Amino acid sequence: MTESSGEFDVVVVGAGAAGIAAAKHLVSARLAVKVIEARERLGGRAHTVPSGLGFGIDLGCEWLHSADINPWTRIARDLGFTVDETLPDWGRRVAWFEGDAAQREWQEAMEAFYDRLDRAAQDGEDRPASSVLEPGGKWNALLGAISNWANGAELDKVSVWDYGGYDSTYLNWRVIEGYGTVIARYGEGLPIELGTTVERIDHGGHNIRIATNRGELTACAVIVTLPTTVLAEERVKFSPPLADKVAAAAGLPLGIVNKLFLRLDEAGARELARESDRHLVGALDRVETGSYQIKPHGWPVVAGFFGGELSAELERDGADAMAEFARNELAGLFGAAIKPHLSPIAASAWGRNAFSRGSYSMALPGHASDRKVLAAPVDGRLFFAGEACSIPHFGTAHGAYLSGEAAAIDAVAALKAARPEDSPNRTAAAWRGAPPIPAGT
Numbered sequence: 458m459t460e461s462s463g464e465f466d467v468v469v470v471g472a473g474a475a476g477i478a479a480a481k482h483l484v485s486a487r488l489a490v491k492v493i494e495a496r497e498r499l500g501g502r503a504h505t506v507p508s509g510l511g512f513g514i515d516l517g518c519e520w521l522h523s524a525d526i527n528p529w530t531r532i533a534r535d536l537g538f539t540v541d542e543t544l545p546d547w548g549r550r551v552a553w554f555e556g557d558a559a560q561r562e563w564q565e566a567m568e569a570f571y572d573r574l575d576r577a578a579q580d581g582e583d584r585p586a587s588s589v590l591e592p593g594g595k596w597n598a599l600l601g602a603i604s605n606w607a608n609g610a611e612l613d614k615v616s617v618w619d620y621g622g623y624d625s626t627y628l629n630w631r632v633i634e635g636y637g638t639v640i641a642r643y644g645e646g647l648p649i650e651l652g653t654t655v656e657r658i659d660h661g662g663h664n665i666r667i668a669t670n671r672g673e674l675t676a677c678a679v680i681v682t683l684p685t686t687v688l689a690e691e692r693v694k695f696s697p698p699l700a701d702k703v704a705a706a707a708g709l710p711l712g713i714v715n716k717l718f719l720r721l722d723e724a725g726a727r728e729l730a731r732e733s734d735r736h737l738v739g740a741l742d743r744v745e746t747g748s749y750q751i752k753p754h755g756w757p758v759v760a761g762f763f764g765g766e767l768s769a770e771l772e773r774d775g776a777d778a779m780a781e782f783a784r785n786e787l788a789g790l791f792g793a794a795i796k797p798h799l800s801p802i803a804a805s806a807w808g809r810n811a812f813s814r815g816s817y818s819m820a821l822p823g824h825a826s827d828r829k830v831l832a833a834p835v836d837g838r839l840f841f842a843g844e845a846c847s848i849p850h851f852g853t854a855h856g857a858y859l860s861g862e863a864a865a866i867d868a869v870a871a872l873k874a875a876r877p878e879d880s881p882n883r884t885a886a887a888w889r890g891a892p893p894i895p896a897g898t
């Protein structure tokens with residue numbers, strides 16, 4: 458194993474959506490950059506794996522949320538990938554099984570809930586999102602299940618300001634080759650050191666020292682894109698300590714959401730011949746239920762989606778337990794005969810992974826303003842990015858991109874302000890006072 462070392466203008470910690478977006482900007486500004494990534498792959502929580510059936514499946518992000526303003530939409534197209542503009546049928550989940558009258562009733566209850574949420578996000582005191590449920594409301598279980606999928610946590614654990622503050626254009630598309638594939642491909646060619654874990658960031662001296670399991674690097678500036686739970690658990694130590702960052706990260710833990718992909722054999726696919734790209738809910742009368750995407754893109758697959766405590770429990774019990782839970786819920790929807798036609802392909806376990814420790818960030822009640830605290834730079838040379846730093850687009854891959862790019866723009870401006878006379882190909886040595894290197898060398 459080679460040693461990790463060197464002097465850089467900027468070191469980026471993490472090669473997920475935020476780190477890759479930051480590094481792209483820094484490289485285009487002709488800075489000396491190194492990205493340090495603990496995993497042996499790019500993408501972080503964006504991860505497409507082979508299904509064994511001729512197509513890839515996304516264990517992490519899948520939907521180009523707010524696709525019309527999402528930078529990954531353009532990048533996917535520029536890279537030659539296929540954007541599928543079929544909109545999800547999330548809004549019709551109830552109608553598929555309960556009919557149009559129930560669907561209308563659900564629609565009204567849901568709109569009223571989100572109106573209350575929006576209003577609560579704009580005034581009063583931050584409190585648990587469960588406080589805007591209608592007491593004894595008929596659709597409370599489904600609203601709770603949706604929070605589990607959207608936040609990875611139950612409504613009573615989620616800040617009403619934060620949940621209501623999320624911004625969307627309601628246009629959700631997908632990439633046939635996988636969102637994870639797009640993000641990893643975009644990062645190809647960047648100066649990234651894989652399989653290298655940052656252990657300590659010492660920002661007390663003139664240069665910042667980044668200690669890894671494979672040696673030490675120095676940099677003028679560092680962009681930290683670590684998931685909040687990783688920061689809160691102090692898996693990377695800061696010296697001097699950054700107590701406000703650790704506290705902010707703890708207020709924005711990653712909720713737990715996991716996916717399970719089941720293969721439909723030929724007989725099973727015939728059984729569900731009428732279904733394609735539909736979302737169904739395992740049960741409408743309990744919060745602890747899965748969302749099932751039946752034959753995404755027409756593929757012979759059922760994708761299960763589990764959130765909150767149920768997801769944490771299934772993750773703890775293992776992929777077989779997750780598959781059995783899903784098969785039982787699907788038997789409740791389609792009849793017991795469907796069970797033998799479903800076999801597991803892949804399951805995620807984001808909460809147990811040391812480099813994510815969860816799926817996406819949510820704010821605990823009273824902690825919505827922690828996103829601002831987390832995103833604030835320290836001493837003009839330690840910058841923070843990642844999905845949790847985005848106020849309107851938290852929890853998403855495009856929020857991560859935008860925060861990474863913003864941190865990189867700030868870092869370039871800070872470096873320029875410190876040495877305005879520098880040539881664009883400034884190096885770490887020049888930053889510390891050596892003469893700028895002439896262009897072209």
Ligand SMILES: Cc1cc2nc3c(=O)[nH]c(=O)nc-3n(C[C@H](O)[C@H](O)[C@H](O)COP(=O)(O)OP(=O)(O)OC[C@H]3O[C@@H](n4cnc5c(N)ncnc54)[C@H](O)[C@@H]3O)c2cc1C
Binds near residue numbers: 813
């Ligand atoms: C199941 C699931 C479904 C999702 N669905 C969607 C969706 O449909 N649409 C959407 O927009 N978003 C979705 N998301 C969220 C989206 O994937 C994330 O918000 C986004 O990928 C986060 O990017 P990031 O760069 O902020 O963090 P990460 O991708 O987590 O990047 C951080 C990087 O830091 C690395 N790292 C950790 N510790 C260290 C260390 N000590 N040293 C060095 N490197 C380290 C990690 O390995 C990782 O690569 C989903 C996520 C999950 C888990």
